């Protein structure tokens with residue numbers, strides 16, 4: 279099959295039908311022809327077809343709108359800048375010709391047309407404009423990157439001794455304009471910037487500027503802080519004029535040139551590094567480059583380059599931070615947080631690498647690595663016969679939008695034989711907001727598999743209370759920092775947190791508040807009915823081994839606490855008619871209950887046998903015994919352990935057993951039993 283060669287399009291503007299026809303005859307083999315019978319029609323056609331028109335052949339004398347009036351309008355359109363115009367003259371008026379040249383007309387042909395000559399002229403201007411076009415951006419008519427870099431070099435060489443700044447200008451949220459309002463509106467914004475740059479250029483002796491790509495412009499101008507401010511403000515003000523609803527912002531990254539021999543592309547890089555620091559911030563729209571930015575970039579590069587090896591060598595380690603059930607006061611599960619144990623740099627905190635990995639997608643891999651590690655750990659605990667509480671892992675934005683996420687998670691839990699309810703998934707609130715319906719679909723599929731979902735960092739983004747009801751999640755995580763931002767703990771923030779927790783409760787969504795650091799915070803959270811807390815107040819994120827010890831310790835405490843529940847029984851003991859009292863008296867061993875408080879020990883109650891055997895009437899003996907008891911009991915209390923002691927009484931050996939029955943503040947209740955050791 280033969281390939282059709284694309285023909286260039288020529289616009290012929292002439293009112294005489296015969297001339298248009300004859301021109302079409304001559305040119306139609308080589309070009310597509312558009313025809314307009316006057317200047318106005320030609321302008322309308324340009325509005326539609328400007329992108330494909332390569333030359334305009336323009337008659338001067340026409341009804342409705344003549345050639346000169348057309349040119350006047352035409353040259354005001356930046357976007358037509360690259361289209362050459364050839365004017366057909368009858369040579370009767372030199373003034374017209376001069377005007378045409380002022381308007382930027384490329385060439386003239388005499389009427390009546392000489393077809394051969396016209397063909398040559400058209401070909402010439404097309405070739406020439408092609409050459410120029412590579413130097414000019416078709417939308418704005420500004421220099422393109424390469425030409426701009428040359429011009430900057432030239433200017434700096436010319437203006438030796440002057441101080442210059444290289445400014446990179448970009449438009450925040452430009453993509454949004456293109457997406458929501460269409461490319462034409464986007465182009466309008468670009469052209470507005472270009473026109474403003476042209477205006478500003480008139481103010482300075484030295485000023486070169488260009489559109490480098492998409493929404494990125496650059497300029498190089500004599501450096502003074504004021505100049506940069508004027509530039510940024512003018513651009514911003516004019517953007518507002520396009521449409522004040524667009525809510526777009528220009529940000530300027532500035533490199534004040536210190537090394538004039540540096541490649542211009544490197545100057546650009548520095549301005550870009552600076553620009554990155556103001557992107558996304560609402561107020562600040564000018565940022566200056568400083569040397570530390572290069573350091574940050576190097577650090578970022580290091581973090582990226584090192585990742586493969588770090589994963590291979592398992593330098594990333596799971597740390598666990600317990601969550602506490604505020605109702606029972608007991609730990610309930612933990613969050614897995616990554617730590618990077620670098621062989622030479624030591625421990626690196628997530629803040630140093632997670633944001634970098636989020637920016638370039640590497641986080642997807644790191645997440646999965648962490649999920650595996652956590653599943654392996656859960657498997658180990660299950661194999662050891664422990665009954666582990668759920669561990670939550672973070673699922674970054676990249677993974678939420680990964681179409682294979684559900685499959686990947688399913689594969690991992692199957693491989694390690696982990697019940698899905700043991701692996702909770704924390705998804706950050708902002709990920710929910712970006713594409714709600716897609717995230718909710720994923721969440722639904724994860725629920726179907728049995729996973730529990732926590733919405734992480736609630737309140738940090740732009741979600742409102744209202745969205746909560748549409749989010750089918752199982753837990754809400756709220757960062758305490760959220761309160762700090764509201765400044766006063768006793769002010770608004772407290773109220774907001776209260777209503778968030780209440781609303782969540784109403785939706786049967788338990789809240790976990792993280793970043794809890796003080797006792798007051800804990801009291802407040804308990805008071806508003808928050809279910810779980812996580813924070814340094816309870817425990818910092820810790821290595822797995824430490825976490826295992828922590829859990830073991832907590833288990834032990836729990837047992838102790840259940841001992842304290844004996845307090846009820848002690849209450850019963852004071853009541854001589856209670857069944858416990860009767861049982862106590864009927865026991866076949868001497869038993870006494872002592873209270874230990876402020877270093878004093880006091881007998882509260884003893885049974886009949888005790889009184890008989892131990893003879894509490896004998897004060898001397900009792901004193902001795904109390905001294906002994908005190909020593910032992912104190913030791914026992916420090917370790918909270920039961921203890922034994924052997925004593926001699928009435929020439930008999932007794933083994934004294936003491937057991938802490940309960941404790942309230944600084945008072946311990948101790949049960950002491952005397953068992954006779956039979957002589958062999």
Ligand code: C2E
Nearest residue numbers: 615616628632648672673674793794795812813814815819
């Ligand atoms: P996050 O998921 O919101 O985790 C909570 C962060 O708060 C942790 O920081 C934790 O150490 C810190 N934190 C806990 N209690 C307190 C407290 O009382 N006070 C203060 N000031 N901070 C507290 P960390 O470990 O530095 O992690 C920071 C963030 O990095 C995490 O925020 C999470 O977004 C991300 N991250 C950490 N590990 C992973 C991971 O394995 N995968 C992914 N995708 N992200 C992770």
Ligand code: MG
Nearest residue numbers: 613672704734
């Ligand atoms: Mg988290």
Ligand code: MG
Nearest residue numbers: 734735755792
């Ligand atoms: Mg969080």
